[in-house]
Amino acid sequence: MANPIAVRLQESLSQLKNDQQYRHLPDITHHGRYIRYQQQSLLNISSNDYLGLGSDMTLQSEFLQSLQPLPIAQLPKMSATSSRLLTGNDEQITGLERELQHWYQAAVGTFNRSSSASKSALVINSGYHANIGLLPALTALPIKTLILADKLVHASIIDGIRLSQSKLCSYRRYRHNDYQQLAAMIAQAEPDVERIIIVTESIFSMDGDRADLCQLVQLKATDRRIELYVDEAHAVGILGNQGLGLAEETHTLADIDYLVGTFGKAFASVGAYILCDEAVREWLINHMRPLIFSTALPPINHAWTRFILAKMPQLNDKRKYLSALSLQLSQAIDQQYRASSNTQQAGYQSPIIPYILGDNGSAVAKAQQLQEAGFYALPIRPPTVPTNTARIRLVMNAALTNDDCQKLIEHL
Template identity: 70%
Template sequence: MTSSIIEQLRDTLTHLKSQQQYRHLPNLEHQGRYVVHNGHTLLNIASNDYLGLGSDSEMQAEFFSQLEALSAVQLPKMSATSSRLLTGNDTQLQALESEMQEWYHTAVCRQDMPTPKSVLVLNSGYHANIGILPALTTLPVNTLVLADKLVHASIIDGLRLSQNKLVSYRRYRHNDYEHLAKFIEQAGPTVERIIIVTESVFSMDGDRADLPQLVRLKAKDARIELYVDEAHAIGVLGETGLGLAEETKTLADIDYLVGTFGKAFASVGAYIMCDDVIKQWLINHMRPLIFSTALPPINHAWTRFILAKMPTLNDQRNHLAKLSTKISQAINQSQQTTPIRQNVTYESPIVPYILGDNARTIAKAQQLQAAGFYALPIRPPTVPANTARIRLVMNAKLTSEDCEQLIQQL
């Protein structure tokens, strides 16, 4: 690389620093509910470990004790060593898909909507969203994709990777279903297929999509398919933790139900619940699946261990809801500008404390860290301009006392 290129890169990085948008990797040591950062032990309110399972040493000890009972031959491998289409389709992975499918079927039957779905496990939520959408849009069909303005970067990248000339894209205003309906009405008769893409719980604002409203829109037009990313709702919402779709009884109406294991599940990987024909199509056309080494079987064994417990964790989900609601109410009451939420009913464990200005947001994060809380500033381009914020993330290991102390600092 030439010196001139290095200088351009250095100048651009310097500009990022001047705009308070420079990113760097933190040096962290995890100790249960806490992280050690720059020599200080801080209460972690920045991770997506919503149920606190990632720091649950007793649960981890139980998992390892189960492994100790296995013979050397039975122990899950530490690496898949190849893609699923070669030798990576381990028995742990196949069992996980079967158990996830059973979880889904139990939930839909409880809602009197017995719709068969297959499950395909993937390496990450990012792999899922950059692979599923391009694979779905390879057919020679005039397709219109309508995505919420605030969908995750991985979904945006998936849209960018969809190169079919017969596919067009529009972004509707965040959770504005009148705006979405106008786009649907404007879709002429040449449009054969409409895919609506949304998150169920949005990663930066913590608010929810109105899944019943989207289902009603779908019912009005046979061309519509629903793609819902439950990354921040799985494990957190629903009677058995199956997400917002379970809570709103819309499971059977969603064509592509995507989620991750890297947040409330405290594991790694992702999945899609869909028609079996779609699953087979993805196996044949989804590049991140075809060309990636599968995750280690030991990780799938841990995910299965958590999955078996997930329907029983309602106490943790209820405690999480109480903490999150308390923080939301406190922020709405204390902010001097327009409240970030008029509705203080529980939406999710993600509570944005929007300050707007980058420098002010960084200063507030530093104040919270000085007070013993590991809170981080979120700035553009991760969020829209002038909406820099502290992304407060509750988890079920936090106590009411922790919550009160945080409120005092806010």
């Protein structure tokens, strides 16, 4: 007799296929800026390798050569073997945190020489770990808290919010980038709410548009209870003179209470970090479950991240080129394919350009057409994006050429 649960699972999977929402792990190999998929060599326009560092073999060779003079006993280990609170803390991760703090201070200093703003850095295994762990740890303090989150924040933030719910912590979500509604929610907060945490991404991962950090900082100034939590995952490396993201570009770094950044995108590495006050950092070390109960990342990965971090302030030419390439593509796409009126903003937004097709079948068909034309393009469907906004998420990176961009435009 067939397992009844397995039968029901198979029926549900069949329904996903009928709805054009079925996912599978692609069988791919990487060759520089190309991906080998189904016996085709396709130009990669789907990854988050925004600066093209992940496909830069010269850069990787330089890193490996930098390790060669070291005795074997001094080479970064290939595994941390335990959590940071046991034996997983070593000189690579502590050195990375120290350098992140210097990076932050340098970014603040570029627009405010007299600023004494300071933040401590905490490195964690991934952006997902950071986002599912930060809010539950913060709300472990017995303070009545209201979380107000943008409707389009990443799934990891939503999971973190759900894990935070308690008798003392509630949440609401405001319409995407609708700060008038957000202000109304703040005004409606109960008098006994002691803390209001506004949560947003700086660049939204599926729409590629920006939050207005300056307006959020102005809102914060209206109520002493407000704290700002900004996920800069898709802005780190590509914006700011030092590469520290939209908060650096908008001179709002010092006003953000909890800043999350990742190394798995523009850094072409792995892991994430949180910039926060020193007291908050110590609290997270004691209450943040993904940090406490996860084996730390291998020191060799942190060594690579430190290598990239040292170069990040010198990559402005790549950032400028990426901006020009992205603007060229976004301007060529008719406005009917943009996600919403909120994404239709003048000037460069990000390397993420949504090509909205509406229904799932159209997105799947367009992805297939682009693959046949030589591009590794993938359909993005609900529940990743709202219903009826299935799309191709086009992603520019600094390894692409102007000719690549023009060819892509022709096939759109």
